Amino acid sequence: MRRILTVLNIILLITLVVLSLYVFDVIDINFLKDRPEETILVEVPDTPDKVERRKSYEEYMQKGDTFKTSGFYALAIDSYTNASEEEPDRIEPLVEIGELQILEGNYEGAKNLATKILQKNETNTDAKVILGRANIGLEQFTEAKTILDSITIDYPDVLYYQGMIALYFGEYERARGLLNGAIDPEKNPSLDIKAKTQRMINAMNEFDAYQAGLHEHLKVLVARAMVQNEQPQMAKELLWQVLKEDRTYRDAWIVLGYSYLQLNSYQDAVDALEEAARQDPDKPETLFYLGLAYAGNNQLEDAIKSLELALKLNYEPKIHVEQKLAELYFQVEDYEKASEKYEEVISMNASDLDYFVRPIWVYIDKVSNPAKAVELAEIASINHPDNPMAFNLLGWAQISNNDFINGKKNLQKALTFDHAFDAPYLNLGTMYELQGDDSRAREMYKKAYELGDGSAVGKLAAERYNELLANILN
Numbered sequence: 304m305r306r307i308l309t310v311l312n313i314i315l316l317i318t319l320v321v322l323s324l325y326v327f328d329v330i331d332i333n334f335l336k337d338r339p340e341e342t343i344l345v346e347v348p349d350t351p352d353k354v355e356r357r358k359s360y361e362e363y364m365q366k367g368d369t370f371k372t373s374g375f376y377a378l379a380i381d382s383y384t385n386a387s388e389e390e391p392d393r394i395e396p397l398v399e400i401g402e403l404q405i406l407e408g409n410y411e412g413a414k415n416l417a418t419k420i421l422q423k424n425e426t427n428t429d430a431k432v433i434l435g436r437a438n439i440g441l442e443q444f445t446e447a448k449t450i451l452d453s454i455t456i457d458y459p460d461v462l463y464y465q466g467m468i469a470l471y472f473g474e475y476e477r478a479r480g481l482l483n484g485a486i487d488p489e490k491n492p493s494l495d496i497k498a499k500t501q502r503m504i505n506a507m508n509e510f511d512a513y514q515a516g517l518h519e520h521l522k523v524l525v526a527r528a529m530v531q532n533e534q535p536q537m538a539k540e541l542l543w544q545v546l547k548e549d550r551t552y553r554d555a556w557i558v559l560g561y562s563y564l565q566l567n568s569y570q571d572a573v574d575a576l577e578e579a580a581r582q583d584p585d586k587p588e589t590l591f592y593l594g595l596a597y598a599g600n601n602q603l604e605d606a607i608k609s610l611e612l613a614l615k616l617n618y619e620p621k622i623h624v625e626q627k628l629a630e631l632y633f634q635v636e637d638y639e640k641a642s643e644k645y646e647e648v649i650s651m652n653a654s655d656l657d658y659f660v661r662p663i664w665v666y667i668d669k670v671s672n673p674a675k676a677v678e679l680a681e682i683a684s685i686n687h688p689d690n691p692m693a694f695n696l697l698g699w700a701q702i703s704n705n706d707f708i709n710g711k712k713n714l715q716k717a718l719t720f721d722h723a724f725d726a727p728y729l730n731l732g733t734m735y736e737l738q739g740d741d742s743r744a745r746e747m748y749k750k751a752y753e754l755g756d757g758s759a760v761g762k763l764a765a766e767r768y769n770e771l772l773a774n775i776l777n
Contacts, residue, residue: 360389376403401433410440442536459485459492463500470525471537502528519545527558535562553582569599587618607631622651638669659683673703691720699730725754729764741771
């Protein structure tokens with residue numbers, strides 16, 4: 304009888320392990336494949352022949368607007384595409400897609416879409432602006448000018464792009480008139496267009512302050528404004544015109560390097576900024592941008608040296624240098640130095656909770672200093688008293704410091720803010736595992752896995768769950 308019970312226990316244990324591995328997608332069980340992992344019963348009133356309602360054009364457009372405002376451009380494009388499929392004759396969703404393609408740097412796609420719109424309506428102003436901007440992005444400036452100059456409606460955004468490209472082609476007085484028109488209060492320009500236009504006007508006004516200014520200087524000032532307005536394509540072409548005439552023009556090399564940084568052309572940025580540094584090795588702005596270029600080009604040690612020197616030479620804003628140095632020291636696995644830099648950043652700006660996450664993790668997992676992690680996490684919770692992540696960080700740090708009572712309290716507090724937050728469950732699982740309560744640890748890991756839905760937290764929870772199951776077999 305005892306032997307039979309032992310065999311049954313082994314069979315039940317094996318069954319438990321197999322089912323657990325299936326739940327976490329480690330193995331497949333054919334006869335369970337078509338079944339949901341978990342069934343939740345909800346009482347629903349009887350509804351005859353219920354079918355899913357198809358969304359309307361307006362709903363798709365509203366959804367796209369929401370995604371666009373939140374910065375989720377790919378999701379916004381999907382919604383606008385669905386809207387276009389609902390009403391193929393409507394131009395508005397195509398215009399929205401084209402503008403988002405410009406923002407994503409998909410200039411060829413935006414050009415093709417704008418051409419498609421103009422085939423439907425050859426006078427559509429929005430499509431012409433998109434087509435002009437796409438050609439600027441593709442560095443087809445003559446085509447862009449022809450398209451933009453063909454627009455006769457004096458909307459602020461039209462006047463801004465017309466004025467900017469007029470500046471590129473040296474039509475300075477015409478450009479001034481167009482740009483002044485773009486910020487006319489009666490035309491009600493957007494804040495974005497108003498700010499961009501004012502930068503271009505300021506560049507011209509700065510040049511006017513020099514009584515005997517050279518046109519090369521004006522080009523550099525205009526190029527700098529273009530880079531600030533995220534138009535690096537025209538900026539770099541203007542700067543090369545200047546540098547062909549005078550290769551000792553240090554500021555032209557600096558702005559050229561910054562243009563290449565915006566274009567993610569890191570080796571070109573390095574070349575331009577190294578030339579600027581040779582001409583003036585003590586200019587902190589040059590060294591800062593050069594550090595960014597080295598980092599983008601994966602020359603991490605050079606990037607650190609350049610940024611540290613920029614810091615020594617009092618580059619402002621200092622927080623930008625400290626933040627980049629923290630990231631670079633982390634990449635080269637100098638965790639002590641990375642932690643120092645992260646703390647510098649926090650001391651200058653504790654309002655951004657993201658600044659706390661990595662140093663707390665470094666202190667817990669990399670340098671074995673959980674007490675320091677607790678200090679930082681307490682600062683985070685003080686500065687972010689309504690944010691569940693702050694209390695998750697504090698609970699995590701306290702558990703790492705063997706303060707299970709306060710750790711559990713703060714993790715539970717994080718869950719009162721957001722009961723579907725996966726990370727506190729992962730950390731509660733860690734706490735129970737450290738306390739030797741593997742059953743409750745597995746329960747917490749399973750919950751974190753379910754809420755994580757494929758996230759890094761969910762995957763780590765699954766790994767730890769399976770490790771605990773493996774320990775049962777051993």
